[in-house]
Amino acid sequence: MSTWVEPAGILARGTVIVLTGRGETASAYQRFARRISADAYRVRIVEVDESLAPESTRAAIDEIVAGGDAPEPRILVGSDTGAALAATLVDDVPVDAAVLAGIALPTASAAVPVAAAETALSWDDEIEARSACPAHRKVLTTDERFRRGALSVPLTPDLSVVPPSKPTLVIHGTDDPVTPADQVVGAFSGRPRTRVRTVVGGRHDILNDVSHRSVAATIVLFLESLKLGADLPDIVRVPGA
Known part of the structure; x- marks a missing residue:
């Protein structure tokens, strides 16, 4: 489990617990962790096991909280199946x-073959689906522990995602070929205490x-709004809105 802490002399504003997605290791989130920790949020990265079992992820979250160095508020941040696990667990963990x-939505009709384990993506197709960022592509390409072809692994039935009741930010790419953006927007828009943003x-x-x-x-704007209340009051707004 990897940890990034707030700058010296600054009181931590909360704890961000990152859940990795298919094939990923903590290396994929070092840049994200550095940036969020620079804004005084303590960051812990949990490498989700390949079984995607909610029980083992729940145990890792409980261990972080029980350790006494996870200041509130505590926020789960997940990507891909890590996001599905976060949605599955958030209402039942501290x-x-x-x-x-x-x-990753279990019902997604993806443009890449994520539903069939026997149909493996080529590395070129996988990297295209994942990111257009040259720096991130280099991280994935040089990470010896990164598991190529993971996006072809079928999703476990345990990840039947129900929108959480706790405050939630959903952020999704408009050109995501793994989980189409319209399915995500349709599943989460209009939910109480939920903000949906597309990139x-x-x-x-x-x-x-x-x-x-x-x-x-x-x-960060979401985290700062959360610190003001679970109803996520706006900090920056259009005049008159």
Whole structure:
């Protein structure tokens, strides 16, 4: 489990627990963790096991909270199946909110063959589906522990995602070929205490795509709103709105 802490001399504003997606290791989220921790949120990265079992992920979250160094509010941030796990678990674990980034929906009709284990993506197809960011592509390509072809692994029935009741930010790329954006918008829009944001041209690894700075800024705005209340009051607004 990897940890990034707030800058020295600054009081931590909360804890962000990142759940990785299919094939990923903590290496994929170092840039994200550095950026969020620089804004004084403590970041813990949980490498989700390949079984995608909610029980083992729940145990990891409980361990972080029980350790005594996870200041509130506590937020689950998940990508791909990590986002599906976050949505599955958030209402039942000791956290306050969730960020679902590039969520893998079990019902998604994807343009890439994620539903059939026997149909493996080529590496070129997988990297195209994941991200257009050259830096992130290099991270994935050089990570010896990254499991190529993971997007072809079928989703477990345990990940039958029900929109959470706790405050939730859903952020998704409009050009995500793994989980079509219209399915995500349709599943989460209009839900209480839920904000849905789409990233123009974004692909599946939306935390690590070319718009990663804007995505991180959107997440920080959500975190700061959460600190004001579970109804997510706006901090920055259009005059007269």
